[in-house]
Amino acid sequence: MNIKKSSRWGNLLFIASLAAIVIATISPFNFQIPPGFSDQFIFQKFEFGGSVKDYWQNILLFIPLGISLAMIGDRQRLNSPTIVAVACLVSILTTSAVETTQLFLPSRVSNLSDIICNSLGGTLGAIFYFWRKYIAQFLLGLIYQDTNRLSLKSLLIAIASYCAFVTLMVLVLLANVNLSNWDDYYYLAIGNEVTGDRPWNGRINNLYISDRGFNPSQVQQAFTEADTLFAQSPDLVTFLKFTEEANSYQDRSHHLPKLLWQNVSASDAQAQKRSLKTQQSSENAGILVNSRQWLKTAQPAAALTQKLQHTGEFSLYLAVSSNNPNQSGPARIISLSYGTVNHNLAIGQEGTDLQLRLRTPITGSAASQPRFRIPRIFENNDLCRLLVVFADKKLDFYINNAATKYSFEFTPATSFFSYIPWSRVDWIVNLEKFKPLKYQLLFYTIIIIPLVILGAYLVFYQRLKSSNFSN
Template sequence: MNQRPVYPQVFNLLILITSILVVLLATLYPFNFSIPDSFSLPEFFASFNNSSNFKDQVNNFLLFMPLGFGCTRLLQKRKIKTKVQVFLVILSSAGLSLTVEVLQVFLPSRMPTPSDILNNTIGGFIGFICFYLWNSQSFKNTVVSIESSRASRSIKQIGLFFIGYIFLIFVISLFWQNTINLSNWDANYPLQLGNEQTRDRPWQGYISEIYIADRAISKNEVAQGLADSSSFNNLGNSLLANYQLKGKCCYKEQTGQLPELLWQGQPSNAQEDKGVFLNSSHWLQTSTPVTTLNKRISKTSEFTLSTILTTANLEQFGPARIISISGTSLRRNLTLGQRGNNLDFRLRTPITGENGSDLTLSIPNIFTDTNPHHIIITYSRATIQVYVDNLQNFYSLNLLELMPKNQMIFYYALSFIPLGFCLSMLTIFAKRRLILSKLLIYGGILIPSLILEGILVSESGKNLSLKTLLLGMLFTGGTMLILRVRAAQLKMIN
């Protein structure tokens, strides 16, 4: 009676256990677990309102590749069917990632991030692909199984698989649309003028008024606001904040929806037409967090901010915080700041990170004098529009177009490498039908890039980009080609 060798099974199990331990160590150390005093379910779910920076996203992706590899190796040795392996690898990667994120709620040194679950799951799936590229016999058996399956002889089933492939593209497009919304804003941040709560980013200058709305106003409304700031009162329910900064103290919000602004440090005695004077000794902060504002903007993913300000120093850096909705100098929803002559803008989205600094958003030569300037900023669908004093002095920035090359390549790899894997399997199904197979190859490479680019152009306002269109095609076609060439090589060898 033949028995399976014990040592290879133990070795495979050891690889899987080691990869799990590495994940737990990297994501939960130091293990200083504690339960918050005021713990509740709403606070539990609110603690997931975080986003990771680009470096963390890459690390989370790479961290789960060994897990996917080890899990696939163990399942393959146990003669589990390939499609079941795919399901179990995805399930185990997502399950472990979800477990880690939940445990991080009880770690003061960690912040649970929902997007990490997606990155970890894709990392595990890529580990699955790597195993089959590495293990020639397993890959060959899978290809032979697909070629000899009933589905490979049915045009109807192949068509259904291709429809599923197209549906997957639309699911991926939802991920891209989510990267530019404001749903990850923290509701517990206050509004601050002239500094951070950490007191280490002071700005020196005057602010006379602030209006904030939960939608991006039109160009015509901008023109009216530049001509007469009181026109913002006509925005109705969209207007969330109206602070008129006159007198010594205190500064109540005129719509009654937000807390009043109170002096921090020594109250300013300066009384000028330019508004309140702010510097390192005295600045303003709301008495409580601007929760209503944060939640409303988080829901609409749009806003308008209007302010009249005057810098008192042309050489301020940090950037020096003019207007900020933030918790610390490293965590914020938005910040308007001065860096020398430039107006710096930081905005929290999934692609800009919790500090809003992963993308550079800067308007040059705004602070070239010490005269008052009326600045209106709107945000909608990835586009930031900045008006300074008049409609002609206008700037437009699109988050997707400003994304660094390495970050863009990483996101496109995450999006299109799994599609390339699916397309290679689909073309192997249709291998016996030469014309259909070629149509699937050309259409499967071109259509995903066209759909994603079309959705991003229509939903985010970005310009049509041939480079990103070709980048998606490169990852899809390149992945498919590597897998097809590998399959052909194995057939020749055997």
């Protein structure tokens, strides 16, 4: 009877886990044959990398599959190593089939790291199945303070395993503060989202980007002679100075495709030129962008993306002025993206606040875990000079001078919540109120409490055994 029940539950869990995997990874099932499909296309489209949250989600997704396979294998009286090996193999085949299928889904990306994490999840599921009695006995011993269910060996294994697990989590966080998950098929838009549905109303004078983080002396120079600093930099990857009327704009570093006006009808062309001439004589010279006219690269900004992805750092200088203190969306000042969801980098305006999204394996493909906000930057239409420096696991913002600085450092304490399997809605870090100490206290409290509990049980267990031995 027990064998029949185990068989039935194993089969049901296997079917349910496969259904969950299909729904989570292949929906909405809008299959399309990509242009130029071939064997070479398959190898080219498989990426490596992702976000920490994706790694964790993929492991959790395949654990039920591993458990179900272990239940079925146990029913067939296979030995434990064989069942674990079968669970690993089936997980590899299943996730490989899923990732290959995703090549035919425009909204999905095939990823080698997904195959690794999914396979690990299936293998862990099978291992957990065989350890279930020991784990349950240990947890019940802790909950009911029953030393008969505990042993010195189990407590030491638990402490060592917990320390190893925490160390691994910290190392993963430290290793993933980079730009490795940027996509090079994203376009660069100025004054809007690349899809045209997040318009910003204002003027832009300059956009300069270096693929290296600036040191303090370079930061000082950026606010006194930005043109010279960037133009003479050997690390220059974008140099856009909007001072002349034109139908298109070419990056002087030649890393970007041409920037073309979007949504500008022929009847608006002369009005646009008159507007440009008027702006050039005004205090805030530059080009006007809004919902009726904005810029976008003719092709994806692949060279720019690859340069920044390779170095894993950058310095970005932007001189802009807003025409409206109540813009929302956030309204995109610049966006290196593929739509309103997935971004490599986006700088925008929400009310009078400046918002930035930066994609890393920590912040995710939407670059929203978290987003960053600096309040009251666009309270008037004065020219705002912004310098963003990302280097050495740190994000620095300088507003109008080197002294006005806002910072965020990607440490295990500030990045730990990336391990939450679900996305936090509206996770925005206000850099004006950002206190690293608060994150550190919370992080170390969460990490140390389980270790203190296990240590206390170990001391209690030793004293109890010593007392029993004395009696």
